[in-house]
Amino acid sequence: MKKPHFIILILLTFSISKAQSHEIVFTVKNFESEFLRYEPIKRYNVSDKDFEWAQFVISETKKSVNDKEGHYNVAHYWNITTAFDKLDETKENLKLVFIKMANSEGGCKYVTSFKDKIKFDDKIPELYNEYYVSCSNKPEAKELDIEHYIRDNKLNTSLVKLIKTINLNDVKYRDSDEQTYRTKQPNLDKVNQKLIDSLYNVHEQYIGKTLVGKEFEFVMWAVIQHSNPEMMEKYLPIVHQAVNHNELDKTPLKMLIDRYYGLKYGYQVFGSQSGFGFEMADDETRNKIIAKYDLD
Numbered sequence: 001m002k003k004p005h006f007i008i009l010i011l012l013t014f015s016i017s018k019a020q021s022h023e024i025v026f027t028v029k030n031f032e033s034e035f036l037r038y039e040p041i042k043r044y045n046v047s048d049k050d051f052e053w054a055q056f057v058i059s060e061t062k063k064s065v066n067d068k069e070g071h072y073n074v075a076h077y078w079n080i081t082t083a084f085d086k087l088d089e090t091k092e093n094l095k096l097v098f099i100k101m102a103n104s105e106g107g108c109k110y111v112t113s114f115k116d117k118i119k120f121d122d123k124i125p126e127l128y129n130e131y132y133v134s135c136s137n138k139p140e141a142k143e144l145d146i147e148h149y150i151r152d153n154k155l156n157t158s159l160v161k162l163i164k165t166i167n168l169n170d171v172k173y174r175d176s177d178e179q180t181y182r183t184k185q186p187n188l189d190k191v192n193q194k195l196i197d198s199l200y201n202v203h204e205q206y207i208g209k210t211l212v213g214k215e216f217e218f219v220m221w222a223v224i225q226h227s228n229p230e231m232m233e234k235y236l237p238i239v240h241q242a243v244n245h246n247e248l249d250k251t252p253l254k255m256l257i258d259r260y261y262g263l264k265y266g267y268q269v270f271g272s273q274s275g276f277g278f279e280m281a282d283d284e285t286r287n288k289i290i291a292k293y294d295l296d
Contacts, residue, residue, distance in 0.1 A: 026093055031100065032072055035080065036062055043088050050086040052274035057083040060251050063296065077101030078110050085120035095124055098131075108135030117175065144215060153213045159199075163212045166192050167219045170226065192223045193231060206238050208247030221252045225259055232260040240293050250295065257293060 024034045042051045061079045077100045111131050121128040150160050173185040207220040224235045242248040258268035262278035269289050
């Protein structure tokens, strides 16, 4: 009676060993080229939600790198680091990409700004803290000097300061405990939605890179993303147009599409909205939506 179980165990062990044998061995020199061949492996202790999210991040990062002709920037390395964390990649791989991120232009800002919002610092505490202490004393890690930012980019002072306030209110209670989030964040979201409507009525365009610069180009999208299907439907064409005009990156558009179609129809297209219970769209539906929004 035990023989079948023994056979199953052998097959399972073989399957795991085979999967592990296909894992890429990253080095400092080959990381950038080998990452483009990297395919996530779902380990037994990784949840479906985390795996789906990491798959989306890995896929989008590869596309972004290809769009930039193989050039990686700090955001790419940061995205890979967070995805590796969710995938429970080896500590060696996590360290390798974290160091690349931290040593990239703008790396210190990520190290110091997001420490309270990530968990992988517990996996590499000595390394993270070493960079955190070092980066804390560097100019790039300091809070954005809004006056200099406005002047350097020749932007409208009132608009930029308002969009900064909208951004702060968008995230104010979003990472709080469930009770605080549910009682306080919705009211701020409603105020933000009215402000975004007003700004759009005045400027008649997406409030993106041209109007508020690179630091705040995502804010209008974030407010829409956290709104309701009616507001999402209204602004989807506007966000799509913004992407076509280089006012916003493609990834936020994909996330908005997934959230909108998920809430309205129960399915998503790109897999960015894990944890909501949305099914993946069938191939025919997916291809139609991708074609509609000129995405890949």
